[in-house]
Amino acid sequence: MEEEDPIVEEIPVYLSKSLAENLYIFQFSTKDAHYTIDCNDVVNSCAKPHNQQASVKVDFGLETKSRNYDEFRGAQLAVGADGKNPSKGDRPSFPSGTMDKMSFVSSKSVQKSGNFVIGVMQDREIHTTPLQGILQMRPSFSYFDKQDARRRAEQKNDTDVEAEEEMKQVTVRFARSDSEKARKAREKTFDFMAAREAEEPWCETFWHPTGSTAVELERTKLFCTKTAPTGHALTATSNDYVRALIPREGNDKSVETIVPSGIVSLCAVILLLDKQDARRRAEQKNDTDVEAEEEMKQVTVRFARSDSEKARKAREKTFDFMAAREAEEPWCETFWHPTGSTAVELERTKLFCTKTAPTGHALTATSNDYVRALIPREGNDKSVETIVPSGIVSLYQMKEMGLQEQIKNILIDVVTCNNCGQFTDHSCFLFLGFPIIKGSPKHSQGPYWEMRVGRGLQITQARIHITVVRILPLIGLLIRGNWVIQSEVLYPAESFSSTNGIPSEVMCRSRDYVLYQLVRRNFVDRQKIGVVIQLPPEEVKEILMSVAQVSSRGWELPLMPDVRFESKYPELVQRQEMFWRSKEDLFSEMESEKVPKRVRKRSIREPSKVPAVNGMV
Structure with missing residues (x-):
C-alpha cells in the first residue's frame, strides 16, 4: 500500500x-x-x-x-x-x-x-x-x-462624372417581408x-x-471579504452527485414507487435524450429554410402582436441579439493608469481578502452540521420581535448575522441613537478597542459597552486584530484615527432622507463633503457648508450632528485624534488619504459653483441731486 x-x-x-x-x-x-x-x-x-x-x-x-x-x-x-484636407465631420x-x-x-x-x-x-x-x-x-x-x-470613393466619383447618365423607365417592386x-x-x-x-x-x-x-x-x-465555509464536492455521495448532474423533470408516481430513493430513473434519461433530438431536428429545419430560394410573391401586410415578456427575454439571450447589440454599441473613451501609479496600487489591494479567519473544512463537519449548512433554519423568535421596536436590530438577531453585518449595524445604531436623543453626550464609544465617533450611554463608559458587545456577539481578542481591522474600511471611514459609517451605507441607493425627501446621491455627496472638511480643518462653519451643499437647514444640521459637535468656534469632531491608532495602522491612513484625494476635484467643483459673486454697493456719500430750496439742501 x-x-x-x-x-x-x-x-x-x-x-x-x-x-x-x-x-x-x-x-x-x-x-x-x-x-x-x-x-x-x-x-x-x-x-x-x-x-x-x-x-x-x-x-x-x-x-x-x-x-x-x-x-x-x-x-x-x-x-x-x-487625406490632405480632412473634413471636420x-x-x-x-x-x-x-x-x-x-x-x-x-x-x-x-x-x-x-x-x-x-x-x-x-x-x-x-x-x-x-x-x-x-x-x-x-x-x-x-x-x-x-x-x-x-x-x-474618388475613383467612383470620377467615373460617375465621365459617364453619361441615360434616363430609363423603372418598375418598382416591393419584396415581401x-x-x-x-x-x-x-x-x-x-x-x-x-x-x-x-x-x-x-x-x-x-x-x-x-x-x-x-x-x-x-x-x-481583489481581496476577499467573506470567508464563510462553502462545503466540498468530495463529501457528496454517488447518488447525490448523479442527482445534481441529471435533475429529474416531471414526476411519474409509478416510477417513483419502484425506483429507490436517490437513484435516477431511466425514464428521466430517455426524456432528456428525446428533447435533445427534437432540438437538433429543429435546427436542421431552420438551416434548410434559409438555404431555399425565396420567390417574389404578392403579400398581405399583417401586424404581428407584441411578444410576451417570456418571449422577449428568451430572444434577448440569443447570440444574434447579443451580436447586434455589440455591433451597435459605440466605443467609450477610458483612462489608462500606468504600472506603479497610485490608482493601480489601490486597485491591486482589492485582490486580497479582508477576512482571513479560519472557516474549517467541509470534510471535518459532522452529518448534522452539514445538513444544517445546506438547509438553514427558518423562523424567528416571535417573543423577541414583539418587544424590540421597529427599525431596531436586537442582540438575538445580530448573533445570526456575519461579523461584517454586526459591525455595520452597530455603526448605524450609534448614529441613530444619538439622533434620537438617547445618547446625550459626545464621549468616545469604544468598540473592541477601535474608537467610533458619537454615541455612548449617558451613565456608562467604554469598557462597559466593550464587555457587553464582546460577550453578546462572541468576538474574541484574536479576531479583533485580524478581522475587524479589515472589515472596518469596507463600511466605515477613518477620520483622524476615529471611525464613522460610510455615507453609502447610511443612505442606501434609491432612498430618500426622512426629513425633506432628498435623494440618497445628494445626501451621500453632501455628507462626504462635510467629512472632507473635518479631515482638513479643525472647525467648520455651518453657514458655509450650507452654501456649498445647497441643502435645507434641517438636513445640514442632521449631517453635522451625526459626526460633529458644536462649540464656540464652530463645529468640530467630538473626539481627539487617535495618533496611536494611526501609527499602528499606517496603511489604513494612506488608503484613506488616497480616497480623499480622488474626491478633491468633485469638492473643488462644488465650491467653485457656489462661491457668491461680489456686488459693488452704491456709496452713501454720493451727493444728492435734489435742488436746494430757500438756501437749504
Missing part, C-alpha cells in the same frame, strides 16, 4: 468577488515574454461596454524622435489615411499629421472564461478573483482600410454580425497608469 503524500504546508485560499464582473486579462501575442504594459505610453483607449462581448482598443505612442523612425513614411501614412486617425501611435484591438481568446481565476498571494494567503474575460490584443491596421475606401424564422437566421450570419460591429462607434475611456490612485482603489477589490 502506497503511503499518502505528506502535507508540507496548508495555505488558506479565499474567493473575492468584488471585481468578478469587471476583471479582464489582456494578452499581447505579438510581444515578447519580457514585455510589460509600461514599456509604451498609452495615448488613448476606447471600449464598448454595453455589449456582453467587451471590446477594447488601446493606442500606444510611437517614438517619432527615434533614429529608427521614418518621418517621411509616417507623414505619408497619415495623409493616406486622413470625420475623425482623423492621426490628428498630429504623422503616424505617432499604434492601435491594438481586443478579441476573445477564450469564449467561456468562468473557469479561470487570477490569484494574489500575500501573507501566506491566496486570494482568487474570477475572470470576466480573457482578451487578446492584436494590432489594428484600420488606417489602410480608410485609405482604400477613400481611393475607391421576411418571416421571423428567416430574419433570425439571417441575423446569425457572420456578415450581419460583422456589419453591426462595424457600425458601432467607439467610446472614449480613461486609461489609469500603474500605481495611480484609481488603480490602487480597484486593486483592493
Whole structure:
C-alpha cells in the first residue's frame, strides 16, 4: 500500500468577488515574454461596454524622435489615411499629421472564461478573483482600410462624372417581408454580425497608469471579504452527485414507487435524450429554410402582436441579439493608469481578502452540521420581535448575522441613537478597542459597552486584530484615527432622507463633503457648508450632528485624534488619504459653483441731486 503524500504546508485560499464582473486579462501575442504594459505610453483607449462581448482598443505612442523612425513614411501614412484636407465631420486617425501611435484591438481568446481565476498571494494567503474575460490584443491596421475606401470613393466619383447618365423607365417592386424564422437566421450570419460591429462607434475611456490612485482603489477589490465555509464536492455521495448532474423533470408516481430513493430513473434519461433530438431536428429545419430560394410573391401586410415578456427575454439571450447589440454599441473613451501609479496600487489591494479567519473544512463537519449548512433554519423568535421596536436590530438577531453585518449595524445604531436623543453626550464609544465617533450611554463608559458587545456577539481578542481591522474600511471611514459609517451605507441607493425627501446621491455627496472638511480643518462653519451643499437647514444640521459637535468656534469632531491608532495602522491612513484625494476635484467643483459673486454697493456719500430750496439742501 502506497503511503499518502505528506502535507508540507496548508495555505488558506479565499474567493473575492468584488471585481468578478469587471476583471479582464489582456494578452499581447505579438510581444515578447519580457514585455510589460509600461514599456509604451498609452495615448488613448476606447471600449464598448454595453455589449456582453467587451471590446477594447488601446493606442500606444510611437517614438517619432527615434533614429529608427521614418518621418517621411509616417507623414505619408497619415495623409493616406486622413487625406490632405480632412473634413471636420470625420475623425482623423492621426490628428498630429504623422503616424505617432499604434492601435491594438481586443478579441476573445477564450469564449467561456468562468473557469479561470487570477490569484494574489500575500501573507501566506491566496486570494482568487474570477475572470470576466480573457482578451487578446492584436494590432489594428484600420488606417489602410480608410485609405482604400477613400481611393475607391474618388475613383467612383470620377467615373460617375465621365459617364453619361441615360434616363430609363423603372418598375418598382416591393419584396415581401421576411418571416421571423428567416430574419433570425439571417441575423446569425457572420456578415450581419460583422456589419453591426462595424457600425458601432467607439467610446472614449480613461486609461489609469500603474500605481495611480484609481488603480490602487480597484486593486483592493481583489481581496476577499467573506470567508464563510462553502462545503466540498468530495463529501457528496454517488447518488447525490448523479442527482445534481441529471435533475429529474416531471414526476411519474409509478416510477417513483419502484425506483429507490436517490437513484435516477431511466425514464428521466430517455426524456432528456428525446428533447435533445427534437432540438437538433429543429435546427436542421431552420438551416434548410434559409438555404431555399425565396420567390417574389404578392403579400398581405399583417401586424404581428407584441411578444410576451417570456418571449422577449428568451430572444434577448440569443447570440444574434447579443451580436447586434455589440455591433451597435459605440466605443467609450477610458483612462489608462500606468504600472506603479497610485490608482493601480489601490486597485491591486482589492485582490486580497479582508477576512482571513479560519472557516474549517467541509470534510471535518459532522452529518448534522452539514445538513444544517445546506438547509438553514427558518423562523424567528416571535417573543423577541414583539418587544424590540421597529427599525431596531436586537442582540438575538445580530448573533445570526456575519461579523461584517454586526459591525455595520452597530455603526448605524450609534448614529441613530444619538439622533434620537438617547445618547446625550459626545464621549468616545469604544468598540473592541477601535474608537467610533458619537454615541455612548449617558451613565456608562467604554469598557462597559466593550464587555457587553464582546460577550453578546462572541468576538474574541484574536479576531479583533485580524478581522475587524479589515472589515472596518469596507463600511466605515477613518477620520483622524476615529471611525464613522460610510455615507453609502447610511443612505442606501434609491432612498430618500426622512426629513425633506432628498435623494440618497445628494445626501451621500453632501455628507462626504462635510467629512472632507473635518479631515482638513479643525472647525467648520455651518453657514458655509450650507452654501456649498445647497441643502435645507434641517438636513445640514442632521449631517453635522451625526459626526460633529458644536462649540464656540464652530463645529468640530467630538473626539481627539487617535495618533496611536494611526501609527499602528499606517496603511489604513494612506488608503484613506488616497480616497480623499480622488474626491478633491468633485469638492473643488462644488465650491467653485457656489462661491457668491461680489456686488459693488452704491456709496452713501454720493451727493444728492435734489435742488436746494430757500438756501437749504
